[in-house]
Amino acid sequence: MTGNNETNNETINESISLAVAERVNKFRKEHKLSLDELSKRSEISKGMLVQIEKGRANPSIGILCKLANALGVSVADIVAISDGPNVKINKPNDIPTLWQGEHGGTARLLAGTKGSVMVELWRWHMLPNETFASDPHTKGTIELIHVEKGCLTIIIDNEVINLNENCSLTATMDVRHAYENRSNAPVNFTMTVYERASH
Template sequence: MKSKVNKLTESVSDIDRVSRAVSLSIKTHRKQQKLSLDELSRRAGVSKGMLVEIEKGSANPSIAILCKVAAALGLSVAEIVNISDDPPAYRIDPAAMPVLWQGEKGGTARLLAGTRGPDMIELWRWEMHPGESFASAGHPQRTWELLHVEQGELTLTIAEQSLQVPQGSAAVARTAAPHGYANRTSQLLVFTMTVAEMHSH
């Protein structure tokens, strides 16, 4: 059941659009870097079978898998889903903001904007219905998340620590360790999140 929760889903057109963008992007960057599927699989810690399915456009990878493949290619998730560009300033329209997680009760995580990486910054907007949760195995060492709760109350868990973040409050978290977000209330939870992953020293 859990595998269904983390999929790239929304409307069929959104699934198709994101799958096509991810498929083409990963294949193109892998070939540019002269990496075999076996080598990318080893670097990313993702099975070769999954990579084949992704490149064919027939798999909807989870956020965790996208993060691993992006990191192995030295890219940001935004670059892989094609919402990143090079000019000093550019606009991203709502239709180009992919939903990369959907909860079992209709919650969503939408990637609003992101920089080109390996040093990447992403802006997300999450909506979680009562009882929904999301777990991450953790990011690279130098990763920070800044969260601001617009509505409801977020339960943020990192390793052994659990933090309640009520409406109007913000939180700063180092998210190399396993972590998760949950809505343990009876109200809708809405929060924005910035993820900064720094690789250079």
């Protein structure tokens, strides 16, 4: 998942910010990357990386995706929900909210795999007039979306698709795309993302 803004007005909570700080620093050192090198590889400013590693920034979903791709890990690795044995149960308090819309909508990362092949399961709740815009994912990234309630408008490379309740969509998302609730009622949808790190 990639967002346009470097920080969330929609914020990650403090415990997640600290986990992100620790993990990014750990993975960067494991890859023997300087902040300058990681900045170039991830296309994130060095200043932002410094703030992230100090736990002083609330990086957007887009920034987390760029970091994961640059470091060859998954977003779940960075937000610390993928550690443990082969079977990992995420209890309600373990599931991070990584996006908050301006009217109170949320996107929660329910589960994710470890490593450079990233498979993520998301649960979205979007209120009327909320929008989430995304930069292109890495080449070949696939998203599977199922609308549980309401009507979700999806814009994929300027094509507008209205996905109604109980309908599903499979799309390659290596182009600019966005999710919008243009209706007067809440929209709930689940999303699975399959992406391979490019590094």
